[in-house]
Amino acid sequence: MNTNSVLLLILATLVLFLTSCNNRQEITQHNVARIISTLSSDDMKGRHAMSPDIKKAANFIAKEFTEIGLTPVYDDFRQTFTLYSITPARSSVTLNGQNIEEHRYFSITNTDSLSFSLSDVSLKEISETDDFRESFNSYRHDNESSIIAVSKDHIDWFNRYRSYFSRANRTMEIDQKPNDLFVISDAPINSAKVEIVNNLDTMHLENIVGKIPGKNEDEIILFSAHYDHLGIVNPVEEDSVVNGANDNASGVAGVIELARYFSNGQTPERTLYFVGFTAEETGGFGSRYFSEHIEPDRITAMINIEMIGKPAVEGENTAWITGFDLTSFGQIFRKHSPDNFKFYADPYPNQNLFYRSDNATLAEKGVPAHTISTTPIDVDQDYHQVSDEFSTINITHTTNTIRAIAQVSELLVSGEATPTRLPVKSVNK
Ligand SMILES: [Zn+2]
Incomplete structure (x- = not known):
């Protein structure tokens, strides 16, 4: 080959490389820091899902999605649902004509009375x-x-369960499940009369x-992170806001920056979803709700991001x-991670994370759904x-982690890689 044809070959390779490259939007430390500092500022009051304060965080994420140019899946990006909080208010239990003292029974109910x-x-x-x-x-x-x-004879276990079930019970369904009354009684029960009144709070x-x-609309790569946190608590050294910078403003920064990265105006092979989940800290x-309102077979992979703010x-x-x-x-992540980055197995298997x-x-429904x-x-x-504050976050590490996720996700987005699925859990837990 002469010099000219070598040059030509290099040029052709370069053109081929550039056109095959998707010209992604850059994931910057500036944006990562901006998102985490905003969501974890005292202004957000700890983003408790049951408090009105969480609206601010929701609005912020929806605005980011708008500016990036994502398509709303629901009106104004919001998938709304109702959560009920049921707290026992008053009750009376009569067995065999005898009034039973309150500490000898507890009920598990899902209705107001x-x-x-x-x-x-x-x-x-x-x-x-x-x-x-x-x-x-x-x-x-x-x-x-x-x-x-x-x-x-089971009084100790009974008391333990009683104290647990006497607290607020949060549920997405009311009036739909059977109601149970557990009562300490060694005598045969021939008659019973039970009245229970609960306080019912409704939250949207x-x-x-x-x-x-x-x-392909039926092959979805889903990127997610919860955006709620623990809210306001009793002050510790005059600080009462649990800011949740690492947990999980860092994960939300990941989802928003991945959305920005992939939003370059080109239509990807697979469909990409970007989700900020609410109420993770209060029971997931x-x-x-999201997982029960989407066809699991349509989701090719779920990349859930949780606490990436610290090495x-x-x-x-x-x-x-x-x-x-x-x-x-x-394996896909381990094999295709960038040279300077390493993905490995959860080092805390005993925590059942x-x-x-x-x-x-979604994992129970068969989706290869994993948390990074x-x-x-x-x-x-x-x-x-x-103390989970912005000042404790390592922005370089967080940004590099998001970039590494982006790089491997290219293969999922393009269809070059498809993770194997999980067995579907058929029975109720
Ligand atoms: Zn979390």
Whole structure:
């Protein structure tokens, strides 16, 4: 080859390279810092999902999505739903004509008021020889309203459960599940009269959902992070705002910057969803609602981002993936990560993180849905504390992590890589 043809070859390769490159939008430290500092400012009051303060955070994310040019999946990007908070207000229980003291019973209900007698429900028992927890769980999930007579031999377990179920119960469904009454009673029950009144609070919550429609609308790559946090608590050294800079303003910065990165005006092969989940900290309701209102078969992969503001145990520029060995998702990330970055398996398998985050509902439906995090949760002093502030965030590391996720996600977005799916969990938990 002479010099000219070599030059020509180089030029041709360069042109080919440039046209195959998608000219993505840059992920900048400036934007990452701006998003995290805004969401974790005291002004946001800790973004508690049950407080009006969370609107500010929702508005901020929707505005970012608008400016980036995402397509709203719902009106103004908001997927709204109702969450109910049920708190016991007053009750009376009469067995065999005898009034029962309040500390000897508790109910699990999902309605504002109810009254029933023995003939309306089934009568069951947890006898002295039964395993309390096992019996409790089977009666709790048997889809029958029941009065369950508990032997006083189980008084310790009974009291423990009673104190738990006497607190506010949050649910997305009311009037739909059976109601159970657990009562300490060693005598046979021949008649019963039960009246229960609950306080019912109704809250309207919002997931923020935007998309970039791809050529294939039924193969979705879903990027998500919860944007709520713990709100205001009793002051610690005069600070009462749990800012949630790492948990999870950092993850939201990831979702917004990935949206910006992929929004270059070209239509991707697969469709991209970008979601800010609400109410993760109060029970994962946002992701559950979202997951129950989308066809799981349409989701090719879910990349949930949770706490990427601090370097992991293995140092800067490393990130871990929950449920690493359950699908080929982890392998795809490990194999295709940029040279200066490493993805590896969740170092805290005993904490069961795969089943504790916003990916869990879709994972149960078969979706390769994994959480990416970098936080050293075993030693992190700021986790769920008022000290989870912007000043503790390593912006370089956070930005590099988002860039690494973006780079590997190219293969998912283009269809070059498809993670294996999980077995669908068929039965109720
Ligand atoms: Zn979190």
